[in-house]
Amino acid sequence: MTAGESARAIRARHEGWMWQAIELAREAGARGEIPVGAIVVAGDRAIATGTNRRETDDDPTAHAEIVALRAAGRALGSWRLDRCTLYVTLEPCLMCAGALVMARLGQLVYGADDVKAGAVRSVVNLPDSVASNHTFPVVGGILEAPCRELLQAWFRERRSARGS
DSSP states (O other): OOTTOOHHHHHHHHHHHHHHHHHHHHHHHHTTSOOOEEEEEETTEEEEEEEOOHHHHTOTTOOHHHHHHHHHHHHHTSSOOTTEEEEEEEOOOHHHHHHHHHTTOSEEEEEEOOTTTOTTTTSOOSTTSTTOSOOOOEEOOTTHHHHHHHHHHHHHHHHHHHTO
8 A cells, every 4th residue: 555545545556456357366267277477566466367277288287377377487587485475265265365465465455255275364364373473464355246146156166067
């Protein structure tokens, strides 16, 4: 937050980036991936994006956050992302939360809580734990309803297609 920036302006900025992450998530879902999208922002510009690519790449680590972090590191020429904000449609899992800590992320903004595997607030809180050597501000619940509905609709469709 910059000096003089209102809470309304900050929320509007977060929502603008989150809508872009939602669009990335939709694209991932259309490719048969779990619909999660992520954007790394430095200052006022997106420097990297990511979507889930586990099925596409046959890579168990290809979560949207990891894909975006890797691209951001290449874009900046540094693994330190301390001046960056990651926007992601779903609360990061344990692997991704660990990667955010290791990247020295500046801020995390996410959409929907993950009550089964969330590792930032819902199930565990890795960034604020004694096991973490870095902490960062977290803003959750930005456009939570559309983020959650996108995931729920995708899983409903998959179950319906399987007949279960």
